Amino acid sequence: MLTFDEAIATVQAGTDLTAPQTGALIDTMLRGDAPEAKVGELLLELRAKGEAVSELVGAATAMRAHMTRIEHHHEILLDTCGTGGSGSGTFNISTAVAILASACGVAVAKHGNRKATSLSGSADVLECLGVPIESEPDAVARSLDVHGICFCFAAKLHPAMRHVVSVRRSLGVPTLFNLLGPLCNPAGATHQLLGTASPITQTKIAAALTQLQTRRSFVLHAEDGQDEVSLDGVTRCLEVTSDGQKTHEWTASTFGLLPAHRESLAASNPAASAEIIRDVFSGKLGPQRDTVIAGCAAALWLVDRVSDLQAGCRLAADAIDEGAAKEKLAKLAKA
Incomplete structure (x- = not known):
């Protein structure tokens, strides 16, 4: 050594x-x-x-x-955790996508933490939505098995990280550890919808996933700077499997949706982000709903739940309109 x-x-x-x-x-x-x-x-x-x-x-x-591992029985398990660092200032899109994907029948282990480089981390917004974020590992596993979704709080399930907390805070800049969250899901996600903050990071993360033996993952970066599926311009997706990589390019028309500018997705804090997610799951129309639906469609296609992205959009929209997304959030809050 x-x-x-x-x-x-x-x-x-x-x-x-x-x-x-x-x-x-x-x-x-x-x-x-x-x-x-x-x-x-x-x-x-x-x-x-x-x-x-x-x-x-x-x-x-x-x-x-x-890390503390979360045991489960699921053959296919999705995570939507990204690297963060985009500075886009949007609401917690990937967290909403995770809940909606679960409402569509996909098992989800959402990995995340409190905000580091964003205005609202996944743990912050889930807390505002009434979800217990600091559950013990057995409770997290039970939620995943019973409800088909759980939240893996990084601060709880990566206890060894306590040894580097103070030095990371003292440095005050993103480091190697900021890139590791999506690569270290405690439940061992087989499929990942993984947003990245730059094309360089996207390329590196995709190459790392190849070596870390992901079953199938979509590594995303949008030309408007978002680390999500964006409906404003082109989203570049690197599809990673054991056979190598493929590149996809998506626009709003790929999903059969209208363009949505990043400014329409802004949320200034976790409470504002939670309110947007509640509104989306309550059926409110507009660019926020469409963006969550597009992200969910990508997740559904990723796990072979649908044959194409537009079919994924229809299934995701039905899950919102029939109340399944709202119900899934309620179950997660009671887990």
Whole structure:
């Protein structure tokens, strides 16, 4: 294993760490055996160089070994957790998509945390919606088995992260750890609808997922900057399977929906985001509803619940209009 000084020197020279090297270093951090000053220095040097795919794979493998796992019986399991960091200021679209997808019959383990780079994290908005976010692992597993959906609160299910909380806060900038959430679902999601903040991050995350043996995932980035399926311009989707990657490009017309500009999706805080989600699930028409439906359609196609995106839109719309989405949220709140 490299020492931290050796790893820092390697990265400063512009050389990527291998997956095993990175994994060993992250393991040391998560055991609480690493000097905080060296952890901070290494994280900053990796950020300056640009985190490599090998480093993402090694770090995710180590982090998975330390997480609290959620056991379940589902053959197919969806997560909609993204990397964050887009700065788009929209309501919690991926959280709404997760609930709606579950209402359409897909098992969902939504991984997430409180806000870090956004105005509202998934944990924040779910809390405003009355969902218990700090449930014990057995209660999380029971919710997934009984209701077909659960929330995996990163702060609760990645307890080893407590060893790097203070150094991450002191750095005050995104680091390698900000990219690991979508790669470390405690329930072992087989399928991921995964938004990313930039084309570079999108490419890296897709390559990492290939090595981490995802069954099938859609890694997203929209040209308007959103880390979601966007109805404003083109959304680029990298489809990742064990066979490699395919690229899709989607616009509003792909979904049979009207364009929706990002400004119409804004939410200033978790309470505002929760109100939008309640309105969408209560049947309110408009760009917020259409954006959630489009994201859900992508999720439904991802898990082969529908044959194409427009069929996914119809199924998602029916789940809202027939009250299934509202009912699913109520069940999650009682879990």
